[in-house]
Amino acid sequence: MSCQQRYNELQSERQQFLDVAHTCSQLTLPYLISRDGENTTHRPLTTPWQSVGAKACVTLASKLMLALLPPQTSFFKLQVRDDKLGEDLDPQIRSELDLSFSKMERMVMDSINASNDRVVVHQAIKHLIVGGNSLIFMGKDGLRTTH
Secondary structure, three states, rough: OOHHHHHHHHHHHHHHHHHHHHHHHHHOOOOOOOOOOOOOOOHHHOOOOOOOOHHHHHHHHHHHHHHHHOOOOOOOOOOOOOOHHHHOHHHHHHHHHHHHHHHHHHHHHHHHHHHHHHHHHHHHHHHHHHHOOOEEEEEOOOEEEEE
């Protein structure tokens, strides 16, 4: 069985969720979720005539983004548990370990800041808020969101 056949076979099970997501998208961010088979480049978007839903989605996504990936701040800390090191560890070795871990933290944060990971995570958060489902694919080229 090919992937396309399996996708078509399971369409009835996911259609109710897609309908709800499309309806929610039309009320908040109409460009976010479109129906399968629609031409997204030449389709007129519906105007919800008020921006409360869009503002709420974008604000909530921004707040969650700041909580998950705060700018210029490390959101994790590398450290070794004391019970795994043993009790006879020299304080100088301990400080060298902490220094090495902080360098590794900075390298990871610089890598995140240099890539487009924040944009992809923000897009995925908006999909989670509006439609309730999102997929982030981590490939060789970096993160990519699929909707």
